[in-house]
Amino acid sequence: MTARKRLTAILQNGGLAIYAVFALFPLLWMFILTFKSDAEMLTTTFVFTPTLVNYQQVFFHSDYLRYIKDSFIVSTGAVLISVLAGVPAAYAFARYNFKKKETIAFQILSFKFAPEILVVLPLYMLYRQMGLYDTYLGLIWVYQLISMPLIIWVVRGYFEDISVEIEHAAQVDGYPWWQIFFKVLLPLIKPGLVSSALLCFIFAWNSFTFPLLLAGIKIEPITVAATKYLAQSTVHYGQMAVAATCSALPSIIFAIAIQKHLVRGLSFGAVKG
Amino acid sequence: MAKIELINVTKRFGKLTALKNVNLEIEDKEFFVLFGPAGAGKTTILNNIAGIQIPDEGVIKINGEIVNQIDPANRNVAMVFENYALYPNRTVYDNIASPLRSPKHKKDENYIKGAVTKAAALMKIDMLLDRLPSQLSNGQRQRVALGRALVRDPNVFLMDEPLAHLDAKLRNLMRGELKEMQHNFATTSIYVTHDFMEAMSLADRIAIIDEGEIIQVGISEEIYYMPKNQFVAQLMGDPEINLLSCDLVENGTGFTCLWAAAPDNPIQLPEDEELFSRIRTLENKKVNVGIRPQNVHYSFEPVEGAIEGTVYSFETIGNKSVLTAQVKDAHVRIIAPNGLVLKLDQPVYITFDISRVIVFDADTHEYIGRYDESEVMKLVNEHRGESFTRAGENHG
Numbered sequence: 173m174t175a176r177k178r179l180t181a182i183l184q185n186g187g188l189a190i191y192a193v194f195a196l197f198p199l200l201w202m203f204i205l206t207f208k209s210d211a212e213m214l215t216t217t218f219v220f221t222p223t224l225v226n227y228q229q230v231f232f233h234s235d236y237l238r239y240i241k242d243s244f245i246v247s248t249g250a251v252l253i254s255v256l257a258g259v260p261a262a263y264a265f266a267r268y269n270f271k272k273k274e275t276i277a278f279q280i281l282s283f284k285f286a287p288e289i290l291v292v293l294p295l296y297m298l299y300r301q302m303g304l305y306d307t308y309l310g311l312i313w314v315y316q317l318i319s320m321p322l323i324i325w326v327v328r329g330y331f332e333d334i335s336v337e338i339e340h341a342a343q344v345d346g347y348p349w350w351q352i353f354f355k356v357l358l359p360l361i362k363p364g365l366v367s368s369a370l371l372c373f374i375f376a377w378n379s380f381t382f383p384l385l386l387a388g389i390k391i392e393p394i395t396v397a398a399t400k401y402l403a404q405s406t407v408h409y410g411q412m413a414v415a416a417t418c419s420a421l422p423s424i425i426f427a428i429a430i431q432k433h434l435v436r437g438l439s440f441g442a443v444k445g
Numbered sequence: 446m447a448k449i450e451l452i453n454v455t456k457r458f459g460k461l462t463a464l465k466n467v468n469l470e471i472e473d474k475e476f477f478v479l480f481g482p483a484g485a486g487k488t489t490i491l492n493n494i495a496g497i498q499i500p501d502e503g504v505i506k507i508n509g510e511i512v513n514q515i516d517p518a519n520r521n522v523a524m525v526f527e528n529y530a531l532y533p534n535r536t537v538y539d540n541i542a543s544p545l546r547s548p549k550h551k552k553d554e555n556y557i558k559g560a561v562t563k564a565a566a567l568m569k570i571d572m573l574l575d576r577l578p579s580q581l582s583n584g585q586r587q588r589v590a591l592g593r594a595l596v597r598d599p600n601v602f603l604m605d606e607p608l609a610h611l612d613a614k615l616r617n618l619m620r621g622e623l624k625e626m627q628h629n630f631a632t633t634s635i636y637v638t639h640d641f642m643e644a645m646s647l648a649d650r651i652a653i654i655d656e657g658e659i660i661q662v663g664i665s666e667e668i669y670y671m672p673k674n675q676f677v678a679q680l681m682g683d684p685e686i687n688l689l690s691c692d693l694v695e696n697g698t699g700f701t702c703l704w705a706a707a708p709d710n711p712i713q714l715p716e717d718e719e720l721f722s723r724i725r726t727l728e729n730k731k732v733n734v735g736i737r738p739q740n741v742h743y744s745f746e747p748v749e750g751a752i753e754g755t756v757y758s759f760e761t762i763g764n765k766s767v768l769t770a771q772v773k774d775a776h777v778r779i780i781a782p783n784g785l786v787l788k789l790d791q792p793v794y795i796t797f798d799i800s801r802v803i804v805f806d807a808d809t810h811e812y813i814g815r816y817d818e819s820e821v822m823k824l825v826n827e828h829r830g831e832s833f834t835r836a837g838e839n840h841g
Binding site for chain 2: 335337338340341342343344345346347348351356359360
């Protein structure tokens with residue numbers, strides 16, 4: 173290794189290290205806040221007496237676990253329904269020709285274009301009328317706007333990468349359609365399905381506008397509930413930091429899990445190419 | 446073990462008609478080749494027999510039973526796809542074993558192991574069983590696809606250009622193996638190719654297809670010596686047949702042929718009553734005379750009655766060469782030995798072995814007749830009898 177190469181390596185890694193500090197510092201700061209008492213919150217930065225009182229407050233003296241449960245139910249429900257309905261839809265978009273196919277596909281994608289705040293007020297009116305306001309079903313339904321387009325578009329791409337002759341070959345081999353789907357197609361779309369489903373889960377988990385306006389009394393996902401720590405008179409930054417840190421955990425875990433599944437090119441070598 | 450029939454089968458894709466009223470009858474245990482240019486509808490016929498596509502009109506019968514409404518899994522056909530269609534996430538072993546693990550053809554794992562090993566050995570891929578398709582060359586993938594079809598005992602093998610991606614040596618070897626295998630298995634096979642050598646050497650019978658229509662069905666000799674029209678004549682044979690556009694002039698009892706490129710050298714057609722009587726029915730007596738390159742003779746010295754042209758090109762193709770002579774605007778391909786020393790544009794004198802020609806109508810391009818047609822017919826009937834007795838033997 174020449175001196176020049178070594179210098180480049182040092183500069184590159186140094187640059188990356190600076191960027192990592194820049195990107196992770198807010199998270200680190202939030203993590204530090206969780207161990208501070210309210211008194212020390214704004215006075216010191218790194219030197220303080222660590223305390224677990226914030227954790228105690230959040231986990232044992234508030235409804236935090238209920239909020240997490242609500243978040244979990246609506247996010248999982250939303251992803252499940254998106255997968256159950258989205259995968260067949262993606263298959264149809266990939267394999268069949270029907271009138272206005274691309275228009276409909278684009279229409280579905282366009283659900284993601286509008287800012288949530290633009291549609292949430294009319295939805296609020298409708299939800300009140302239909303009795304969907306402040307229900308699990310209502311939130312799961314509206315979360316389809318977030319998750320369904322993503323799943324359909326990602327999985328469609330995976331289906332299109334699979335040569336249709338592979339399905340034909342399986343038919344000729346003697347498999348019924350449902351076995352072709354589960355044994356032949358599903359393993360091939362798995363990377364796309366898993367990663368898009370995890371992404372959808374994260375998006376649904378992080379969603380704030382919809383649950384803020386369409387729920388919030390009986391059902392309180394953590395994103396909305398976290399604002400409760402900003403009380404009228406006092407602001408419990410420490411408790412809020414605990415709530416935020418813990419509710420970010422699923423997102424972080426899933427984000428790391430996705431990386432493992434983002435393996436493309438599994439269908440490589442199936443057909444002449 | 447099945448007889449396959451297609452009756453008035455029509456298949457459309459949107460506005461495009463892929464198959465036009467196709468009628469085919471493929472005998473039990475026959476090796477039947479579908480031959481035609483790209484886009485002719487060969488693969489569509491296979492897909493319809495397999496049940497992957499369903500004809501818009503007409504019926505398909507397997508063993509006399511109409512199968513239009515039966516799905517591919519229940520037709521008991523094995524198919525080799527042109528693009529292999531292997532399962533990318535499964536090893537070669539699991540790919541070949543796949544039909545035997547399906548609910549329809551379920552076998553126990555011991556049986557599967559034996560069958561897969563046998564098929565893999567046959568295809569010379571037994572050392573590749575643990576690999577994934579992505580770790581194979583195209584030729585190896587193609588053999589895996591063949592293995593997957595051969596591992597079970599279907600009504601019919603459908604093979605879509607299964608040798609197209611093998612190297613020349615392996616292709617020749619596999620061609621022989623396939624023929625041998627088909628003979629031993631005694632299973633009806635339908636084989637798609639656009640390679641005329643493959644078609645000629647493998648087929649019990651050949652169907653020529655163009656633009657979704659069956660042009661001609663027959664044994665290879667029949668199609669080679671008595672092509673139904675110019676298209677078939679051009680397709681069968683390499684180098685391609687020469688077509689000379691001629692005016693025929695009646696003189697006394699016979700005809701003189703005036704080739705448009707050399708009208709000063711009239712060629713007297715030898716007497717053939719059957720051929721002459723058919724020519725007489727033509728109104729304008731304009732014909733295209735088809736003559737195979739091996740029946741044209743050349744000389745570099747002037748010869749009595751020869752037509753003068755110039756050397757246009759000289760290509761060596763293996764153990765022989767193709768000399769193309771230019772006479773005015775027309776090109777004539779001639780088989781010549783290798784190693785001729787010649788210059789482009791040097792004069793060459795060509796004569797035709799006129800008693801070997803095939804005569805086509807210049808307007809419709811249909812077959813009119815050829816010399817010694819009765820002799821050819823006799824030969825064809827003998828060969829046809831042979832291939833039928835062979836099928837008959839297998840019955841026993």
